[in-house]
Amino acid sequence: MTPNPRTICIDVDNTLGDYTGALRRYVQDRWGDKYTCPDPTDYDFSWTPGWPFTGRPDRFRKVHSKAVDNGLYELELAYPHADEALRLIHDAGWRIIIATARKDDGGALPVWLADNHIPYDGIHYGDKLDVRASVLVDDRPDTIRAGVAAGLHVFKPAHEYCQWGGGIVFRDWMDVPCLLEVL
Ligand SMILES: [Mg+2]
Structure with a gap:
């Protein structure tokens, strides 16, 4: 073609x-400083240490959906x-x-x-x-x-x-x- x-x-x-920044703000608003939320080292966020869904792709999808419900896309800079x-x-x-x-x-x-x-x-x-x-x-x-x-x-x-x-x-x-x- x-x-x-x-x-x-x-x-x-x-x-x-900045999707990463918007997701980081959502996580830190919800869990405080419990998670460091560093920049992802893999396209699949669940491979990056320091997030509430690290090692758990299913949990990443849940946190993402919750964040979208809370205006993640609108709040992305x-x-x-x-x-x-x-x-x-x-x-x-x-x-x-x-x-x-x-x-x-x-x-x-x-x-x-x-x-x-x-x-x-x-x-x-x-x-x-x-x-x-x-x-x-x-x-x-x-x-x-x-x-x-x-x-x-x-x-x-x-x-x-x-x-x-x-x-x-x-x-x-x-x-x-x-x-x-x-x-
Ligand atoms: Mg992209």
């Missing part, structure tokens, strides 16, 4: 917004400069598709994007490769690897758990417009 030119597909959780970077990208003529594998979003995403001043042309739920974008921005190792294998330009944040599978790391969202200029 030919990718759509100048189309960028952007993941939400831990790519555009956009990463610094994401709005500014995406405005530059959009003004340069790129089509921006926000994509998420969330199944429990409940309509929170469009409101969150508006609240955080994120420009976009469409929202896609499900497999990111179905967007047929020319550029993919994501933190999930399996998706990064699939994007690279499909011949997409893949950019990824600097989280420890997504440093394998190819793609180009960015440390600040303002790096992304610069990366696009050289394509």
Whole structure:
């Protein structure tokens, strides 16, 4: 399949917004300082020590669901400069598709994007490769690897758990417009 030119597909959780920080705030509000809640060392949070669900994927899912019920997605902070970077990208003529594998979003995403001043042309739920974008921005190792294998330009944040599978790391969202200029 030919990718759509100048189309960028952007993941939400831990790519555009700080899911880890929002979950950490939920856990520490609920359990105080009992858990240190460090940055995850694996995409699967339950592999990271210091969280209430460490070693228990089933419990992670329960804590996540409870946190979502308590407004986790609404309280997620956009990463610094994401709005500014995406405005530059959009003004340069790129089509921006926000994509998420969330199944429990409940309509929170469009409101969150508006609240955080994120420009976009469409929202896609499900497999990111179905967007047929020319550029993919994501933190999930399996998706990064699939994007690279499909011949997409893949950019990824600097989280420890997504440093394998190819793609180009960015440390600040303002790096992304610069990366696009050289394509
Ligand atoms: Mg993600």
